[in-house]
Amino acid sequence: MFLRRLAVAFPCSRRFLSSNSSHDLASAIMELNKEMESVFGEPPSNSLVSSESNNYTAPEPRCTAQKDGEIAIGLTHVGSTRKAQMVDVSFKGNSKRTAVASCKVILGKKVYDSVLANQIAKGDVLSVAKIAGISGAKHISNLIPLCHNIIMSHVRVDLTLNPEDWSVDIEGEAASTGKTGVEMEASTAVSVAGLTVYDMCKAASKDIRITDVRLECKTGGKSGDWSRQE
Template identity: 50%
Template sequence: MSELSHINQQGDAHMVDVSNKQDTVRQAIAESRVQMKPETLALILSGQHHKGDVFATARIAGIMAAKKTADLIPLCHPLALSKVEVDISVDQASSEVRIEALCKLAGKTGVEMEALTAASVAALTIYDMCKAVQKDMVISHTRLLEKTGGKSGHFKGQYD
């Protein structure tokens, strides 16, 4: 396992200096899932939810969250994202909502945290909008699926 990059030689947390790194096109894709009762999912899909379009709100929340990642995660660099995309799909058989977030830029540091933040906040937004109907929804599988660019190159998770 490689050394932790956010810990200096004295063992203190610090922001990594990326000033000497080359700009490269970097992209990351992350996901999060929300498990709910079929009745809750049906309410969302029918458009009858009293709070409005749950998925549209979650998409916007995810995009906004990606842009605010450096404000939320203490040692993240503020990034000029060139693309943030949040896609939501539904598996009615398992009554599960899957959120996939893609973040992209040309820069000196990766966008994994932005993608993970986008997916997480979109899932939290779905929970928030539906908690009056169902409080025992489960948010899970928040994980990095793939990243490209930078010195460490291409990563693709071996997931289901």
């Protein structure tokens, strides 16, 4: 709209803004600024387009206003520049933190019977998966880039054969006394244990499914205690 008004005030400037003009953009802008100076007595303080640079810089995104009753949720792994970052926990106090996660591995009847009878060629499925889950929880900072490397005080992984749906139910618990939670450690423990069950049994069936990886409860930290409600 502003440019249209300028075109009305200065008919000859239309040729400067035309894409068919032989003048380059910088010359056109200089001529337009001179015309404005002759009319207003001074050059424009802020030109619409800089004659020094044709690069366009997008404005920083703005947060939308919250609606009544809406809760603002911040993503701690995203910094002010909207780039990924590792959260600084140095200012937090130490506290006892625990977390329990779970998942299920659907085997199918044939594979279930083989695991139950310990007839899988690779060996004792549940024992190997248990150790793998514990190891996974202790190596999470090498697997997930923005997780902290923390000292675990306890890791538990339990695998139970479930005859109702020919599956393995897996539960993992992690505990630590420190500045950050252990939800990811518990979740990684059950995930790695589930993948190990698949690896041990995949020769017998490719149709094995790992499902319902989820956090069941956590304690400690600023957010306090939480438990899944179903």
